[in-house]
Amino acid sequence: MKSHRKELWFEVPQRRGLVNITSQVEAALKESGIREGLCLVNAMHITASVFINDDESGLHADYERWLEKLAPENPHSQYAHNGAEDNADAHLKRTIMGREVVVAVTNGRLDFGPWEQIFYYELDGLRRKRALIKIIGE
Amino acid sequence: MKSHRKELWFEVPQRRGLVNITSQVEAALKESGIREGLCLVNAMHITASVFINDDESGLHADYERWLEKLAPENPHSQYAHNGAEDNADAHLKRTIMGREVVVAVTNGRLDFGPWEQIFYYELDGLRRKRALIKIIGE
Amino acid sequence: MKSHRKELWFEVPQRRGLVNITSQVEAALKESGIREGLCLVNAMHITASVFINDDESGLHADYERWLEKLAPENPHSQYAHNGAEDNADAHLKRTIMGREVVVAVTNGRLDFGPWEQIFYYELDGLRRKRALIKIIGE
Helix, strand or coil: CCEEEEEEEECCCCCCEEEECHHHHHHHHHHHHHCCCEEEEEEEECCCCCEEEEEHHHHHHHHHHHHHHHHCCCCCCCCCCCCEEEEEEEEHHHHHCCCCEEEEEEEEEEECCCEEEEEEEEECCCCEEEEEEEEEEE | EEEEEEEEEEECCCCCCCEECCHHHHHHHHHHHHCCCCEEECCCCCCCEEEEEECHHHHHHHHHHHHHHCCCCCCHCCCCCCCCCCCCHHHHHHHCCCCEEEEECCCEEECCCCCEEEEEEEECCCCCEEEEEEEECC | CEEEEEEEEEEECCCCCCEEEEHHHHHHHHHHHHHCEEEEEEEEECEEEEEEECCCHHHHHHHHHHHHHCCCCCHHCCCCCCCCCCHHHHHHHHHHCCCCEEEEEEECCCCCCCCEEEEEECCCCCEEEEEEEEEEEE
């Protein structure tokens, strides 16, 4: 069994933002030399998400509005976590979006359906944060 | 290390519908000959979900009503994604339900608790769509 | 390829409660002798969750209030599942929190970011229930 590890670093210049990381995950898979296996991609921070969906700007705007409805940022005082912090909403938004994805590796490629793309969703940005890629297989 | 790949195809004759795929995943596991490992099952489309819960019709009706409350289909005009499309709600509903499950394989079986069943949840049906099974192990 | 399996048992003395299981997962990893691979941790019950987030009591109180807003327990009669049962809300709350996590194993350690901790979230307690750890790798 082979394994391969890679970190991706981000510094999103707003509180929230989406980064399509599909090509970076594909590059890590190529580096790994793994042809058959599983590829885990996860946020290493608890106020960010890695998820799979469509690379369509209208949908991304819908995510923004929808997450703000389900887990509003303001008022900060509504959350017990916001004593020293101001990012309780980011923990909740990330819970809805998910921490990680696991993708099949087949024939040396990410085994995707027609529109699947991997995103890093920054929910509490303005600082350097990371996602982890771990691939195992043969 | 062995690996095994199988696609499951669906054509759900309504916009939304649940399909219990547990026995099909078990059949794929038997075909694989794998005794110890991990089994990934994921929707290959971004408006469908694979998830694990109870095979109980009351709960499934509750899911329908609840998802419609958290991410309503109508009016279509509330979503920026619905310019050329009409399925923004399906992307959001699938986000809540999740894209994938990872199940332990032990002694040649899906290593399940007493009530765990795997479902494909079609959220934008009336066409042919797929789920992927990928099993790795020995 | 090696694999290792372990069950964790819980009996949470209220309807809901959070248990930090990070050190128990680390202990299982040490027992396994696996240095590089993937570690799956999942609830074996469909009214409980395993998830990763911060070990901060304010945030945990926020989760409680937030889940109760998104999937309220009462009135029980609002859910079709609550004929013989009274735990429909627990199925929905667990859907938001997620069934499982997959964690990279690197150099014999859980490959975590700075604040990641693994929790078992009991959503329908007062009885003995289980989570499963399955580690594969080398």
